[in-house]
Amino acid sequence: MSDAYDLVVIGGGPAGYVAAIRAAQLGMKTAVVEGRGALGGTCLNVGCIPSKAMLQSSHHYEMADKEFAHHGIDVSGLKVNLKTMLARKDKVVEGLTGGIEMLMKKNKVDYIKGWGKIDAVGKVSVKPLEGKAKAQVLDTANILIATGSEVTPLPGVEIDEKQIVSSTGALALPKVPKTMAVIGAGVIGLELGSVWRRLGSEVTVVEFLDVALPGMDGEVSKHAQRILTKQGLTFKMKTKVTGAKAGKDGVTLTMEPRDAKDSGGKAETLKVDVVLVAIGRRPFTEGLGLKEVGVEVGDRGFIPVDADYQTNVEGIYAIGDVIGGAMLAHKAEDEGVVCAEIMAGQTGHIDYGAIPGIVYTHPEIAAVGKTEEQLKEAGIAYNKGKFPFTANSRARCNDDTDGFVKILADATTDKVLGCHIIGPQAGDLIQEVVNVMEFEGSAEDIARICHGHPGLPESVKEAALGVAGRAIHI
Numbered sequence: 001m002s003d004a005y006d007l008v009v010i011g012g013g014p015a016g017y018v019a020a021i022r023a024a025q026l027g028m029k030t031a032v033v034e035g036r037g038a039l040g041g042t043c044l045n046v047g048c049i050p051s052k053a054m055l056q057s058s059h060h061y062e063m064a065d066k067e068f069a070h071h072g073i074d075v076s077g078l079k080v081n082l083k084t085m086l087a088r089k090d091k092v093v094e095g096l097t098g099g100i101e102m103l104m105k106k107n108k109v110d111y112i113k114g115w116g117k118i119d120a121v122g123k124v125s126v127k128p129l130e131g132k133a134k135a136q137v138l139d140t141a142n143i144l145i146a147t148g149s150e151v152t153p154l155p156g157v158e159i160d161e162k163q164i165v166s167s168t169g170a171l172a173l174p175k176v177p178k179t180m181a182v183i184g185a186g187v188i189g190l191e192l193g194s195v196w197r198r199l200g201s202e203v204t205v206v207e208f209l210d211v212a213l214p215g216m217d218g219e220v221s222k223h224a225q226r227i228l229t230k231q232g233l234t235f236k237m238k239t240k241v242t243g244a245k246a247g248k249d250g251v252t253l254t255m256e257p258r259d260a261k262d263s264g265g266k267a268e269t270l271k272v273d274v275v276l277v278a279i280g281r282r283p284f285t286e287g288l289g290l291k292e293v294g295v296e297v298g299d300r301g302f303i304p305v306d307a308d309y310q311t312n313v314e315g316i317y318a319i320g321d322v323i324g325g326a327m328l329a330h331k332a333e334d335e336g337v338v339c340a341e342i343m344a345g346q347t348g349h350i351d352y353g354a355i356p357g358i359v360y361t362h363p364e365i366a367a368v369g370k371t372e373e374q375l376k377e378a379g380i381a382y383n384k385g386k387f388p389f390t391a392n393s394r395a396r397c398n399d400d401t402d403g404f405v406k407i408l409a410d411a412t413t414d415k416v417l418g419c420h421i422i423g424p425q426a427g428d429l430i431q432e433v434v435n436v437m438e439f440e441g442s443a444e445d446i447a448r449i450c451h452g453h454p455g456l457p458e459s460v461k462e463a464a465l466g467v468a469g470r471a472i473h474i
């Protein structure tokens with residue numbers, strides 16, 4: 001069978017399905033090819049959504065277990081029903097992925113189930129998911145690669161998704177492990193480590209570097225590690241995992257001090273029920289036929305693109321995790337919109353300096369723009385305003401006062417250069433600063449905007465006032 005499309009998108013994750021919708025809105029005849037059997041990609045199926053569902057459920061449990069009594073609410077007989085918790089998570093995923101399918105129909109995008117391969121410029125073949133049906137060949141003016149990413153493996157630690165799991169397995173453990181080791185103190189490791197710690201696991205986080213959440217503002221990542229330690233996570237920093245052996249009675253992890261040669265530190269083992277490998281994600285391009293069609297692939301497997309998201313081959317574009325940069329769903333979605341608009345002859349633009357990054361632990365951690373370390377390294381003079389949630393009336397009412405808001409502004413122009421928040425609803429609070437940064441606003445702009453009282457956003461205003469040394473409530 002042969003079809004003539006304006007655009008065939010390979011991959012139905014946040015990058016691909018959003019690009020398909022926008023292209024259809026702009027009048028392009030569009031198809032999206034997805035091989036996992038459901039739309040929504042990593043994000044909806046095994047990433048953002050199931051992890052946030054589990055974070056919310058486990059947070060409720062922790063609140064009921066540890067905080068309710070303080071509010072005068074006595075609870076007895078509290079216990080976790082993991083089966084129900086996992087089923088609720090699956091229902092959320094099902095509802096949302098089904099919703100994307102409806103959106104495809106609404107926008108008249110053809111959803112083609114199967115694995116796509118680029119046979120040539122303007123030709124995509126699709127291997128059906130089941131049966132022995134012949135591959136379908138799609139003719140198209142443009143091809144968009146949105147095939148996303150996969151878990152980065154760790155040599156010597158073989159993932160079986162039962163005892164040694166990736167984030168995917170960690171979102172579906174059938175029982176709460178007594179003990180768990182998380183390899184990697186990045187966003188995914190800390191979020192999923194928090195889930196299982198809250199539900200009763202003894203969790204040890206093993207990290208190669210000397211900081212948790214590498215790349216985040218130093219003051220924030222230190223604070224985060226301190227709070228998470230207080231909550232019960234154990235951190236083993238500057239430690240290299242050299243292997244893992246799964247057996248009947250658990251997994252034996254072997255580790256050595258990262259600087260063993262210099263420090264003379266000895267190798268050691270850690271026996272746990274479950275190991276979560278969370279050292280990062282890598283681009284996924286397997287089976288796409290990139291080499292044959294001449295699409296260049298960079299050193300670490302990411303696909304290089306120009307300012308219009310076009311690869312080195314005319315008519316073949318790429319967006320989302322597969323091109324690198326911040327591997328985040330909202331960055332992928334924005335690229336989907338902009339790329340479709342560019343293909344339709346419009347101009348599009350993303351301000352990569354104003355993409356927020358959020359860690360959904362409790363408290364949440366959120367960041368946008370430059371860190372203090374980056375500003376110092378670049379020799380940019382800045383002023384800093386910092387406001388603790390202990391001085392925010394709403395945080396006090398909520399009994400949720402860990403953390404602070406920090407705003408960094410140019411010393412000469414007062415333009416906001418970065419904001420770093422650790423505290424309640426940091427992921428929502430950061431959006432105000434993202435908006436101001438998009439409009440190239442100043443700290444004074446935020447400080448002069450009326451903020452509702454009593455509200456957590458007042459902390460953002462106070463941090464902005466603090467940039468000029470005139471915070472009111474501290």
Ligand SMILES: Cc1cc2nc3c(=O)[nH]c(=O)nc-3n(C[C@H](O)[C@H](O)[C@H](O)COP(=O)(O)OP(=O)(O)OC[C@H]3O[C@@H](n4cnc5c(N)ncnc54)[C@H](O)[C@@H]3O)c2cc1C
Pocket residue numbers: 010011012013014015016033034035036040041042043044046047048049051114115116117146147148149167168188284286287288319320321322327328329330331332360
């Ligand atoms: C546990 C976890 C938690 C996360 N939490 C967050 C979060 O809170 N916020 C956030 O912003 N980001 C989060 N992320 C990252 C986010 O999921 C990704 O950045 C996002 O999904 C990238 O979108 P994408 O469309 O580029 O790729 P993907 O979502 O990976 O989608 C690519 C799709 O392409 C399909 N595909 C690949 N090759 C082919 C082929 N040849 N033919 C057909 N289909 C193909 C795949 O099956 C996949 O469905 C999380 C990730 C994980 C793993």
